[in-house]
Amino acid sequence: MHNAKTIKRLLLLVVTLIIIVPAVLVKTENPASGTNKTAAQVVSDMTAGWNIGNSLDAYGQKDNFPYTSSNETYWGNPKTTKALIDAVAAAGFNTVRIPVSWGQYTTGSDYQIPDFFMNRVQEVVDYCIENNMYVILNTHHDVNGNYCFYVPNNANKSRSEAYFKSVWTQIGNKFKDYDYHLVFETMNEPRLIGHSEEWWFPRNNPSSDIKEAVACINDYNQVALDTIRATGGNNATRCVMVPGYDASIEGCMTDTFAMPNDSASDRLILSVHAYLPYHFAIANNSYTTKFDDSNKGEIDSFFNDINSKFLSKNIPVVVGETSATNRNNSADRVKWADYYWGTAAKYNNVAMVLWDNNIYDNNAAGSDGECHRYIDRTTLQWMVPEIINAIMKHVDGTPAAINGKVSPTPTPVVTPTPPSPVPTQKPAADGLKAEYTINNWGSGYQVLIKVKNDSSSKVNTWTVKVNKKDVKIDSSWCVNIAEEGNYYVITPMSWNSSIESGASVDFGIQGNGSIGSTVDVTVQ
Secondary structure (H helix, E strand, C coil): CCCHHHHHHHHHHHHHHHCCCCCCCCCCCCCCCCCCCCHHHHHHHCCCEEECCCCCCCCCCHHHCCCCCCCCCCCCCCCCCHHHHHHHHHCCCCEEEECCCCHHHCECCCCECCHHHHHHHHHHHHHHHCCCCEEEEECCHHHCCCCCCCCCCHHHHHHHHHHHHHHHHHHHHHHCCCCCCEEEECCCCCCCCCCCCCCCCCCCCCCHHHHHHHHHHHHHHHHHHHHHHHCCHHHHCCCEEEECHHHCHHHHHCCCCCCCCCCCCCCEEEEEECCCCHHHHCCCCCCCCCCCCCCCHHHHHHHHHHHHHCHHHCCCEEEEEECCCCCCCHHHHHHHHHHHHHHHCCCCCEEEEECCCCCCCCCCCCCCCCCCCCECCCCCCECCHHHHHHHHHHHCCCCCEECCEECCCCCCCCCCCCCCCECCCCCCCCCEEEEEEEEECCCEEEEEEEEEECCCCCECCCCEEEECCCCCCCEEECEEEEEECCEEEEEECHHHCCECCCCEEEEEEEEECCCCCCCCEEEC
16 A cells, blocks of 8 residues: 555656656755755655765774865775765665764864865765755764764763854755755764663663763754754754664653754654664674564564654654664565565654665674675665665555666565454553553564553553563563562653543563463553
């Protein structure tokens, strides 16, 4: 069934076919069209996205700062060409994320970006705009351990704020006349470099260091957004993407993360990265080369998370980076793409952007989690066309034009149909009731729970108890988990604690092993 993205793309194709005048390149600056599209409209219009990884974000040694020529090829990639972007567009991608590491080129205490690099970034942006593509332009490795132009802690807060004000003023002024096709992203994976919780923390119980980092990230998002808006022009209403800690799901689901306040209406997008399932997609150790029912749950949990806190509240989401490393397992990577993009297609306000660093060969028998080449940037040949076809069939239902020909659409991967919901539990005295669905794949399971308020008035909090004899909770989303005797005691986060009359709240729990057909669930 075609969704809104499909219809838009088909209409565009029809219009293109009936035009008989010679084609003219799209202008790189189009202030007349403005930035009149909302974030939801922009994200809905993004079909499939692709990253130019390890190019304009490549950085050199700190001892050589500031650099006086571009490090675009420093990590072994060829210089980005218009032909590369044309090939990406021809395959069906209409969005390109351009990671950029600015700091290594800046001079002075006011972090001035030199013209040679700013102009080169603009040149690559224009390659995409000329293909009528969306562009996501960010600040990328400027938090890297090799050099830190910003750090999410209080000790470096003033310096970090100054950096964001300076670079986003300059970027904003350079691109203020570009229309809604250009989207700014404030930061990439802001985190505490070298910290024991650099890449993961328990979202329901973050340490004091992580709490401080989250507060600083909230502040930096606000500073960057205010700076962008202040440059005027189309930036006054341009769509802006903002991440949480590490751009991870934990970073945005933790209670203290907040979207910034915006002077424009409906122009903010959550930025999150999701290399899932982790042990299939990116892990170096304890990895698996198989994608099957045993690890689909991580993808399901991810979408349940972002839907509960963001999509359901009309905050669109861009998964700015996702990929599955090459472990000489093309067939399973096709299954992965089919399931992941197929799940994403169920939501109008989420877009997916494939990470590509132009590295393909494994270093050690498939153990390297960083082999994410989808198109060879020298030959412009797609490495595993079936993966791209699996993606494209979910964004517009048509096969991609790859390597000079249209490849056949792959056979859909059949996924098990979840069982029907278990009957609703008896309502609590205050009108609350809970109903649940069990999704069991043999070696593990999820229990998706809905708390409904059937009373005539709003409730401000709720508690669910689940009997330990029925489940063993290994992970959860959108709730806090405690133990009390024979029960798990489940309480809400701050943002989903209240339930209006007639409304409901969804969350989930997950465990390994087997589960029966019923679960003892009570709500109060």
